[in-house]
Amino acid sequence: MRRGALVRGCRARCDGEDAVERRSWAEPYRVKVVEPIRMTTRAEREERIAEAGYNTFLLRSEDVYIDLLTDSGTAAMSDQQWAAMMVGDEAYAGSRSYYRLEEAVRLVYGYEELVPTHQGRGAEHLLSQVLISPGDVVPGNMYFTTTRFHQEYAGGRFVDVIIDEAHDPESLHPFKGNIDLDKLQAVIDTHGADRVPYVSFETNVNMAGGQPASMANIKAVHERCRHYGIPVMLDATRALENAWFIQQREGGYADRSVAEILREVCDHSEGATVSSKKDNLVNIGGFLAVRDPEIARRARTLLVAFEGLQTYGGMAGRDMEALARGIHEMVETDDHVGARVGQVEYLGDLLVKAGVPIVRPVGGHGVFLDARRICSHLAHEHLPAQALAAAIYRDSGVRGMERGIVSAGRDPQTGEHHTPKLELVRLTLPRRVYTQAHMDVTAESIAHVTDEAEQIPGLEFTYEPGELRFFQARFQPLSG
Template sequence: MADNRDRSWAEPYKIKMVEPVQMISREERERAIEEAGYNTFLLRSRDVYIDLLTDSGTSAMSDRQWAGMMMGDEAYAGSENFYHLEEAIQKYYGYEHIVPTHQGRGAEHMISQLMIDEGDFVPGNMYFTTTKLHQELAGGTFVDVIIDEAHDPENEHPFKANVDLNKLEDLIKEKGAEKIPYVSIATSVNMAGGQPISMDNLKKVRELTNKYDIPIIHDMTRVAENAYFIKQREEGYEDTPVKEIVREICSLTDGATMSAKKDALVNIGGFLALDDEELFKKAQNMVVVYEGLHTYGGMAGRDMEALAIGITESVDEDHIRARVGQVQYLGEKLIDMGVPVVRPIGSHGVFLNAKKILPHLSQDELPAQTLAAELYLDAGIRSMERGVVSAGRNPETGEHNYPDLELVRLTIPRRVYTQAHMDVVAESVEAVYQQREDITGLAFDYEPEYLRFFQSRFKKR
């Protein structure tokens, strides 16, 4: 078919295996969400019709990846699949050394323990829950240096993940470069709504950190999606292949943590990638204590093979265009329906503006958590809160952190759902929006110490 943007497009794959799903009755959904304490994480998957909780480990693998799984070398040491993975990372990302981990959290733990000392400060372009917690457990304090536009869900800035260079340099001058172990840079910033950082901004961050001899550690979970936005939005990159943009992004950093369960299209796995050989040797030694031998970390050989193939597929032009395109499709439908969402539409999900949808609920009434529960009740759609519950408590005062953004994330797994599923989701969101004034809030019923959004339970007020 000719490349005509005015004509309909289809997913660049065809389906050869299906997993049946069903929508249980309204009465059953009411019982299920009440038993789950109004926390969508505690629902059983069999009770969910369309699962938009996360894109982490929920994507569909390709026939080539499944074929690669059959080539798993499960040797305890020196697995052939490790070397295939190492080669793929060096080819597409450019990092010299890799340490495989069970998922991104393992890499976050290692880099935090290896680089952060008590009393350090870690600047970054908006926090992510697990990243920030690992930094705090290592004795550091996360400092948000993202541009102000990122905290405004209605601002149309095309690169809301950009670093405010003045904020960053002011922090370095105030605390001293020796108290900044590294700058934490995420591509496609999750908590901002899947928003990208521009290549120009990243180059300026690199120039500034070079001035003070501070490394950059890259959270590259969704780097291909960020690269696609650079191709679409940044002057000079419109004709550059996504894979080349990905490689350039990585070249501006000193190392990376990767949850391969997102961009790289696998159900489990991750790695720590480093250019510094001495730091790599320390990480190699550390992984044996916490994950597994340095040639498998927390992964089976078959999973490393699927990951090596997934890295290649993640930078395919047709794949990334369709992947982000499906997210844009849902977002544009909701905008046309008048539903308040984070704009511009991000890379991996559509983020509903719960503050705007439920303005009669204060943040103490947990509007995003409430909205996520209501979406499940309406049509069996599972989504995720990204607001005051996810933000946790101030470790010094014990009070809630109150983020500017109070969001519900409709996260689209890769290669899983059709456009018809997106239509069902949009209609459900619209239905809930239309009866928003009748919705009442929630209160905490149980709260764990760490990462409370995973396991907290709530009750109706």
């Protein structure tokens, strides 16, 4: 049995012979502090979602029963992280907490140059401003909302070069986050290597359903880019989960620790942006990490203007201490990420057994509902994923989020909607927060909503921001 498997083989004596006994697994922690939550009534939820303009982002958390909106900044920190916060050095310049963070990034990720930021999008902004010139083209394995925004804001254009299987929710390809080398080569041939400032390579691709890239693909992409002198920049926000899937699914890695695999992933890149509010188990923070001192120097110049001094970058000393501890903690054993992904798979398995269409294989940080199939009666322009997310909240108080046409936004040149092939509702699991019983409640609600999906009305915009509209847009049900 592979190292770190959630259902572990246990040697047991049986009639004089060794036998493998299958046993249940449990979370590798115990609960020390709890936060009360309450269930609202159906009438209350009907009122709250209407007040929020049918946008789950605009709900108040006090009106949410099980919050699966995001895994960003929502993890439960450990006792060691809380203890670390007490020794945070709040010096404006040269904080010792910064140097502890710098050491953690070097040891675990392997990058020499650290530029701290208040969260991941701060790192995306710095990287885009430093490397992208107007007219550049940035190939990547499926867009992410804030990443593409910062690339376009710097004058670049994102081009999707992910494999075709990533756009098929029913494909069981084990590494749907892979970059298609032929698509990448076509971008280089068409635009020239000098107009490709870097390849944006996301680990555990969010918009594809939390799908990993294989180590073989990561190496091949890096080798191809090195031939042309093009840097590979990772979005390593969920690289830990990607490393887990490599261990579980890719030949030659079953006996390697997740820490070793994570380091090898990063070794095949020139740098990374990280939102530390995910893998790193903290409520705030992020960083840009690179190998080139000149890129780091230019990024630090912008950091001082937009974020803070180079030794805090928008974070308090106590936050840097918690982050440094979280980076070490996430790779101390494989049990942490195994249990984290295992809970996601548990919810996914419940939904599959209930006949709910989801993106498969189940991803690393959440379960993604195939809203286009569930709400097949709704046209794409009637926003089926947004409507489904609102319907789930009305049913049970479970909050997910839309990942479809609303999130995709509009083409900045034509003003037309981007129309992604995937129209999804994301149910993202915070780390170390909910029990399996919460997953049971969630699955029962979604199964019920799916059974009555033909009653879900479509939605239309009543307010549409110009940028990143899914955060603040408001909607109303279609009349009739």
